[in-house]
Amino acid sequence: MATAIHTAGLCRRFGSTDAVDGVDLDVSDGEIYAFLGPNGAGKTTTVRMLTTLLRPTSGVATIAGYDVIADAGAVRRLIGVALQQVALDPLMTPRELLELQGALYRLSRAEAATRRDDLLERLDLADSASKRVMALSGGMRRRLDLAMSLIGRPQVLFLDEPSTGLDPISRRAVWAEVRELNDSGTTVFLTTQYLEEADHLAHRVGFINGGRISLEGTPETLKRQMGQTRLRVRVAEGQRGAAASQLAAFGHVQSSDSDWVIVALRDGAPAVPAAMHILHESHVSVTDVDVQQPTLDDVFVSLTGDHLAAPGAKA
Amino acid sequence: MTAELRVVWLLAIRSVRQALRRPQMLAPVVLLPSVFLVANTGAAGRAPSLPGFPPVPAFLDFELPGIILLAATLAAVPGGTALALDVERNFLDRFLAAPMPRAIAVTGRLAGIGLVGSLASVVFLLAGVLFGMQLQSGPLGAGLIVVLAGLTAAGFGGLGAAIAIATGKASYVTGSFPLVFLLLFLSSTFFPAELLRDPGATIAAGNPLTWVADGMRGPILNPGVDLQTTLAAFGGVAVVGVIGAGSAYIALRRRLVATA
Numbered sequence: 166m167a168t169a170i171h172t173a174g175l176c177r178r179f180g181s182t183d184a185v186d187g188v189d190l191d192v193s194d195g196e197i198y199a200f201l202g203p204n205g206a207g208k209t210t211t212v213r214m215l216t217t218l219l220r221p222t223s224g225v226a227t228i229a230g231y232d233v234i235a236d237a238g239a240v241r242r243l244i245g246v247a248l249q250q251v252a253l254d255p256l257m258t259p260r261e262l263l264e265l266q267g268a269l270y271r272l273s274r275a276e277a278a279t280r281r282d283d284l285l286e287r288l289d290l291a292d293s294a295s296k297r298v299m300a301l302s303g304g305m306r307r308r309l310d311l312a313m314s315l316i317g318r319p320q321v322l323f324l325d326e327p328s329t330g331l332d333p334i335s336r337r338a339v340w341a342e343v344r345e346l347n348d349s350g351t352t353v354f355l356t357t358q359y360l361e362e363a364d365h366l367a368h369r370v371g372f373i374n375g376g377r378i379s380l381e382g383t384p385e386t387l388k389r390q391m392g393q394t395r396l397r398v399r400v401a402e403g404q405r406g407a408a409a410s411q412l413a414a415f416g417h418v419q420s421s422d423s424d425w426v427i428v429a430l431r432d433g434a435p436a437v438p439a440a441m442h443i444l445h446e447s448h449v450s451v452t453d454v455d456v457q458q459p460t461l462d463d464v465f466v467s468l469t470g471d472h473l474a475a476p477g478a479k480a
Numbered sequence: 481m482t483a484e485l486r487v488v489w490l491l492a493i494r495s496v497r498q499a500l501r502r503p504q505m506l507a508p509v510v511l512l513p514s515v516f517l518v519a520n521t522g523a524a525g526r527a528p529s530l531p532g533f534p535p536v537p538a539f540l541d542f543e544l545p546g547i548i549l550l551a552a553t554l555a556a557v558p559g560g561t562a563l564a565l566d567v568e569r570n571f572l573d574r575f576l577a578a579p580m581p582r583a584i585a586v587t588g589r590l591a592g593i594g595l596v597g598s599l600a601s602v603v604f605l606l607a608g609v610l611f612g613m614q615l616q617s618g619p620l621g622a623g624l625i626v627v628l629a630g631l632t633a634a635g636f637g638g639l640g641a642a643i644a645i646a647t648g649k650a651s652y653v654t655g656s657f658p659l660v661f662l663l664l665f666l667s668s669t670f671f672p673a674e675l676l677r678d679p680g681a682t683i684a685a686g687n688p689l690t691w692v693a694d695g696m697r698g699p700i701l702n703p704g705v706d707l708q709t710t711l712a713a714f715g716g717v718a719v720v721g722v723i724g725a726g727s728a729y730i731a732l733r734r735r736l737v738a739t740a
Contacts (some may be wrong), residue, residue, distance in 0.1 A: 216577050224485055238579060243710075246573075252571045252573055253571065255499045264575070265490050268490050269574065269575065269578035270578060
């Protein structure tokens, strides 16, 4: 499969700070690649370099084989960009904005009008097409921003934190659209702080921290390699200590203030029957049980010792 | 129409829409010059009887070109402010990430400011005729005034755009435009050159805005179009344009280099 995005030793320095410090990356045609990392990790700087908005200090970056510096014009013809902060004019209407964006992407008047109407319909904005942006909700603005990034039928779409600040319904709508775009062949490079978003959308994820990619792979592989299945058991009053000491044989017992005893199973889900059996043998009365599959948050915690944001949290 | 010209046209239309949809943005272009016009014609209506004042049918006929020039130069304020807001809101990135020459963001904005300046001149010309001004050179002269106003607005718009791009802050644009008044008062915009004293008279003689003001005043006061005055006016516009637009393109280039 052809390479849509390639970087080698990509660096960007601001003063004495290395915002991006040697990123090596290969994203195949038709892939959804998620760049995960906390604020200030280097996600946006990487996107700005890949979209020709920022010149790398050193290293190489190509989009569909075109160098982002030497062939910037060709790169811009192939890409669509929706930046982290929705970039809209509040005094304009979605119809006017899409018309302008169509002209910027060199579509003919007729072609731009058709594309504009298609996108307004597709992103559920047709009823608000003549309202000024200032009157639109946050979700509608984000969808409009996405529509503008799609006007030129991009081969590679860059989405910088596309669902930050959105309510769950709007977030699902954006996710559905990204999936649909990808199904139609568009390569998607998205940055996110939300593990759920990466898990839901991405074929592959790359964890970036301190300007470097610290881990990369499919969500399933990473979770299998780095995450641990957790067994949570609720026990009768006064039996937490006994339960914890019995379960310690199966993995690290995590502290908990509630009635639940949580153990990160060393051997994963297959150890659950044996763990339950030993509790039974030890006369520990289990009132509830829950098995938690590993998440990308586990992977992130194992890499950085810290958690990333939850989708509902403020960015 | 080429793709580039279409974008410039759409951006020019966008500027006009922005001005109309945010009425407070029109205050410097319409309200302030109107107040000037009323105050000046009211308070200095007998000025034409002063010794040395050039012969004019009424003070309004002398003053209106100055008011049009004031409106044209002040069109740079809303235009520059809107561009600064584009920078603040990252809207400028849309142009920079598009497959278009990056300078089109500036060209489109200057065209828009020029269009706003031209429309303002039409409004003031109509108001002048309504209140008894005699446009001696007819529609040809009116067209000349509209063109000069548009080009002057675009030139000064370049200065506003340069400040907007360099600082990315709307407040810097609005804060720096009292300087426009300094340039206007050091020209024959509001007073006949014949009545100015040195060093004001000498400065005014070399001030491109004097040439533009005289070029706008000629078609109102005289039948036909005087070639020499008109060429001088376009020369003044060219000086303003080169300095203004040049500053804006340099500011954009510096911004791209700074982020490059």
